[in-house]
Amino acid sequence: MRHPERRLLISVDMERYSRRSNVQQYEAQRHFRELLHEAADAVGLDRVAWMTQQAGDGELAIVPRDVSESRVIGRFVPELNRRLRHHNSSRLPAARIRLRVAVHQGLVHLDGANGFPGNAVVFVCRLCDAEPVKKALAAFPDAGVALVVSTEIFRDVVTEYPEEMRPERFVRIEVAHPDKEFREDAWLCVVDEDLAAVTVPGTLASAGQEGAAQTAEKPVEAAEAEPASSRLEHGGIRTGDIRVKGQNAIGPGAAAIGSVGRDANVGTRRDDPR
Structure with missing residues (x-):
């Protein structure tokens, strides 16, 4: 067994895949791969170098060490959303491809016998399958991507590059899978949509609300710390x-x-x- 490596992990899942006919699933898989490759190429990412585990209606991707997290979240995901919207604009609802995308980082074994062992892998897949993410995507019929990121990614990447990431469009959600004893906070946005306009179950607060709360606390904290x-x-x-x-x-x-x-x-x- 080789030592695990710390990598960026991306879990992608297709909305309403199981409701499609055999032929529709076949076509959806083909378009799914094409759109991912085209979006990556458009922003200078080499998808061929990504290690992936396919699942029919989605994939788990392990991104190379030299790939920037900000490029993945700030450029690849919006480009994928743009291409999905264009792809869907000329298709009936049953043939449209809409994706849930989860991003996390952590230790992962790259030499597993049947996949990629690691709690970080389990974590990112739980985020992608979260009910608030599904509800948020369903609330915007014209959207292409619902993006959910772990608290670490939101803190270290999204908030550090606000012009690219638009952190004010994210809301904090609770990801709960009681049957799997999983309960964690994460951050969600529907790309190019306003989540404040809808009610999403599991939403805890928006980035703007949390920022306002922190600002309101600062004068008190500053006064206490002041000589x-x-x-x-x-x-x-x-x-x-x-x-x-x-x-x-x-x-x-x-x-x-x-x-x-x-x-x-x-x-x-x-x-x-x-």
């Missing part, structure tokens, strides 16, 4: 062990709080000859 001398800036002035309060620290009502632990009036009255 005491800086926090007094809005309530007075500190000089050494003395803090002077009041309007500009001058005038009626000004007070000095010293290290002796008591307050002393340090203001001057207007009728005071001093």
Whole structure:
């Protein structure tokens, strides 16, 4: 047994494949492979170098080490979506090809006797088969791809390249397979569609909602971490062990709080000859 390698994993599954006739399945498989190869070629990816495990209605792909994650998510997936939309535009619903695509990364054995052993492989396949992903794709009849990525991929890739990845279009979902004792969070988008316009079961929050929540918390956190001398800036002035309060620290009502632990009036009255 060779040592496992850390690789990018892509699981792809075709919507409503089992409902097709034999001839429709045959044609769908042919178009499926053609579209994947054409999309990869269009963005400079060599699909021939990908290690794949075929499943009739989809595939598991192990991407070479030198392939950029951002190129796969930010360019390959949108190009695949564009080609699928064009392909489907001239076909009846029963003949259309719409895909669920899951992306994750982790350790995988490349020399398995009957596939690719590794928990990362199981993980990415669970994401691809998640109910929220199926529901999201079904909610947009003209869409080509529903993309789901693991939390690690969303954090390390999607949010780091916002101009290419559009993280604001993702929503956080719960992927649950109770019969397989699997429950994890992931991030979902339907390429070129607005998930905020529909209700998807299993949705926990959008990227925008989480970002707003984090922003709202920052002032509190910043205030707690701020030095005491800086926090007094809005309530007075500190000089050494003395803090002077009041309007500009001058005038009626000004007070000095010293290290002796008591307050002393340090203001001057207007009728005071001093």
